[in-house]
Amino acid sequence: MRLIENLSILPIENFLIQPREWDVFISCGSFEKRCTRSSNIFMDKKVDIGTSIIFNYKETDLENKKEENIQSMKSNLEQICKCVQIFDTESVSLPSEGIKKFLMFLKEENIDLLNKQLIIDITVFTKAYFFLLFKIMKEKLNLHECWVVYTEPEKYKSKSTDRNEIILTEGLDRVESIPGFVGSSVNSKDALIVILGFEGKRSREVFNSVDPGLTYAVNGFPSFQLGWHKISLEANLLFLQESGASDHLFFAPAVDPFETRNTVSRIVEEIEKKNKDINIIVSPLGTKLQAFGVLLYALGNKKIKVIYPFPSVYKPDYSYKYGPTWIFKVNLDGLIGD
């Protein structure tokens, strides 16, 4: 099957049938094992890369897993890249500072991304980080197109002892607009669109923070694995009931950023048809690929505000091993509807 820009995503093994090359590869290291997957695959498939940059968050690494993973990534990439650099960014919860630091880093290292074949692995970037990363690459570095890679987890590990609840984070630091996506607040009413994740508490955090006049929800369906869409729905039942979003429930495949983008577009159209004076706020709590779909939509629509509940703690070992790795290509200048 062909990889069609802005339309399809493919399993990476199906795509890398012939040798490929890219000028710059950006990825991120973390305690999750799946962060090493893409570099493993590239090495196996003898991909040719010019410069590789590995983001290293400033965060507690109690069991040294992040360090090990980053070293593993570096070792893989050194075999196929001309240059591998580890970039020490800020904490996961400070994307603005982290990305500003990255711009300085690019300048200092004389790395020019303009007109380069760029590929980014978003697997373990936090959503706020890759949102802002793509924003500045588009606005400041004139990025037009980019390849994106993502590796699913094999499964999520952290379950509470009662009711099989999946727990990925704990506590709440703040609910805030993602920098660069502050949208428009010119109207007095807000409409909130939540891309549902496995943790209903986070949907409620966002909902209580915004206190919108109208709420829509998008469930990841079909999900990464069969039946997971049930998990996210059940986890969000209270949110759906409190917000009234159970009457405005849409779907988008968990693994497809383009369909997610289309779904968000349809929802916004529906909202604006009925309510002329309403601000649109989106909160991407689902998969990273769905979040990427929200990103694509928001990049083309500056009125959209994107908000995120920054947790106190990301639970270590919340994901287990790795599942399929996907690749897709985005053209930021033109996106296809359905």
Next chain:
Amino acid sequence: MNHHIKNIILSNERMKDLFSSIMEKDRHYWKKFGTPDDIFKWLNNFLNKNEIYLALVLADNILYYNINEVRYLWRLILTNRVKRYLFDDIFEEDYSGKAEDITNQFTAFIKNKCIFIGFGEIYKSGPHMIYPFHQAVSNIIKKEDIHFIEYSNFLSSKVDLSDKKVIFLLDDFIGTGNQAVKQWKEEIIVSENYKSNQHIRFLYTALTGFLSGVENIEKHTDMKVILGESPMDDSFRCFSDSSLIYEDAAEREKAKEIMETAGKMLYEYPLGYENDQAVVAFCHNTPNNSLPVIWKKMGDGSWYPLFERFE
């Protein structure tokens, strides 16, 4: 009767939780029952507290697809999965790289080059897929632009397919795939329409189904299977070792014994057609691959279903 079931549920925290989960799911997204009466009636089929508990576990794990989900899957199948699969057929040499072209040409392709058939005879679930399919795609492609023919007509009458490229066979669920293989070999490839139109590709589209069934069909026929959902593995068979429904082995063993005993009274395949052990139901019907304890209604009132199957 309800009182008796209620008391049993209320006497146990776990059962209260399961029951509450089922009712909340129904309220917010199944939207099938409204009141608990049908659920109580179904639970009343079971003999004692332990059986009722196991039945609640089963009910809480049913993969039920409501009308919105069914419509969405059809929409996704057509506008996403099929579009990507047939990309080269749609565009041949002409892909300009422009977004609008894909949309326009795809619509034209569907209108001019495709036939849609509900798979199987009129009493089967395939033909019943036509209506939700229509509804799902109605704002993308006009009703009059989708060319439907009945399965029996395809088999028996001469249809001009010379300028067509693809025939879509619509169904809801793929179990073992044996039925589809059989129909392919005994009905489709012996038909006049098939023989005189060897250029046509057959796409078998279904909402969901077992991976083994998909592989069976693709191995033994020329049909390509396209599912809306990811295919199911053994963890979706109710009593398999990797079952996600009864994860505890002892519980699973006990539940199997109960459901199989009851199933013997209900259907020639006590654990679902060809022992599929599925736990799936759709808003329009329940496939017979699912456990009969879920769908069978006995005329004499000896068994009341949860998600009744309509033949």
Next chain:
Amino acid sequence: MEKDIKDRFDETRPFDVVRAEDFGKDLWEFYEPLEELIRNISGVDITGSRPIFLIGGRGTGKTMVLKFLSLEMQLKDFIKNILHQNKSIEELSTEEMRAFLNSKNFIGIYLRFRTTEYDSIKGDIARLFNPYLSIKTAEQIFKFLMILKSSMLLSDEHEAKIAEYFIGQIKEPEPRVKNNFDGVLKLMRENIFPQFETIFEKSSYCSIDEIKKDCGIPIIISKNIIFGLADCIFTEMDFLRKKSLFILLDELEYLNDYQKQCIGQLIKDSDETSVIFKVGSRYMPEVLSVGESGEVLQEPHDFRKIDITDALNAAHSGRKGDYCKLIKNILNKRLAKSNYLKDKGITDIQQLFPNITIEKEAVELVNGREKHWGKFKTFLKKSGSEKEIDNIIDYLRYPSNPIIEKLNMLLYYRGESPQKIKEMREEYLCGKNEQYVHLYQKNAFNLLFQLYSDYPPSKKKYVGIDVFIHLSSGIIRYAVELCNQAINTAYNYGYEPAVEKPVEFVYQDMGAKNHAELQFKDITRIPGNLGLDVQNFITEIGTIFRELHLSPHLVEPEPTHFETYYSEIKDKAKQVFDAALNHYYLQKKPPMEPKSSYETKKNDFLINRGFAPYFEISYKVRGRTYISASQIYNLIMGNDEEKKKTRKEIIKKNAKKEGPEKPKASQITLFDLIEVNKNETD
């Protein structure tokens, strides 16, 4: 277009909707006025001429109070309750509008500090907060002017003058609009706000110089817009003279420190202008700085504070009756909107959730059984024969009321003779023996808890509208949610409402417990990374109270509040403690009188009574438990061992562990054994 409550209101579940937003333009129909009650309780008039800080968390009614003061809501109320008509605001005639304005001494405009609106105004662009806020305020002012214009109260000259004044305060971007309200509003929406938004967006990845170069920075005389514009309007128009502009600012807690300072400055500057600020906040900032001057706002000189929950909380306001009435009115208004329930004859909340007496509850629990005598018999076996034991129990027995039986056992533990106990009980039943009456009233509720512990797995029931009102802990929303949980649970089990068929106790109880569990889980949602610590702390306190409830000696029955020296709580422990207070998981209550004259008054705090079903403790405000600041520190910051040790310490100190005293030779009165707590209100 503002939505109808009908979009969200389900007649079968009239308590489902709780947010002001969901009521849309029908908010006022469901509104139960709080201002008078608040004034009566707190002594502060929210519509007076002082700046007010209205403190209350989610669900306390704070937003409803503020919104109701806005012009739009006041007009709707006027149309419905004074004119008794059904028209829209735009249809008001000039005379009607004049009549309305004559009846009011203020015009209110409502602004909410949405977290997602102001969170990006920081760093290099922090100083844009004031200009941005001033334009937001001006927008609301011009919206109310449009309302006045639609009733023909404003002349074209008025309009031109006011518009010109406003436009004169915008130095950059240079405005090119007509001198009328439409022109001004268009300027704001199409020029000024978009410019601000572009700046906010770019600030995360561009320097201030780049922003200046790309899109410019607006130059606006904010002070003139907020105060000058109001003064201009209120002096220009005779029908607005001597009135005030209430700027109703909601959700102050979402502003950062700098932004709060700006608000402080505005409040200071509003003195002797026609502008009065009424500010809603989840919690009172510790310090209210006046800009960067170093000055702070002081109560009562600069503002008055009303804590809604404090005012409404039946715990210590002494106004339990008022609060209960308020809640019942609110709930009955919901019922009145439900044709479904009205058709079934249900018009009063007590029909759905009738109360149960504790005596009835006790009799139902015991159900003729004898288990509650078990521990007592075991105790007696140490010193008596079987016959003696039976004899003693005969004196203490009273099967019609198992609570009396438990009280009798308690008295025996405390050294009273069986004969004396029987005598006292008989006098009590004849309406005599004040001591026994007092003992019964003081201890009955806790004895019921002990009865439950004698009959596992039964658990204390939380049923009845009065109990729900207690559990709501001064937070109106809780009361509505409790009713919602109860009726939803009942529906799940096939409940069909009818006059003679209230919601069964089992479902009411399940609803209360579900609600408590949800509230407990919600603690972790406190922002600022404090949620988990607060939840752990509440767990410690709840566990302590639960243990004390089960103490056989009941030194202090039903303890639900504790005393401490708040000023001695320090550092992170104080942060956590304050977070618990700010989010109403702990609530302040007036301190109790010290036990002896040489003790100083301590600070008193109670656990939110919504948690009572979760910890299976009382929902009343009872008991006196002392927890020192260092013990609080350990409970918050200690490791598991330290927490456990501290808990045990507290429980041991507050519950007598030693065995019962034998009757002394000298006469002992009950007053020797039990202290009377003068400050008990419940």
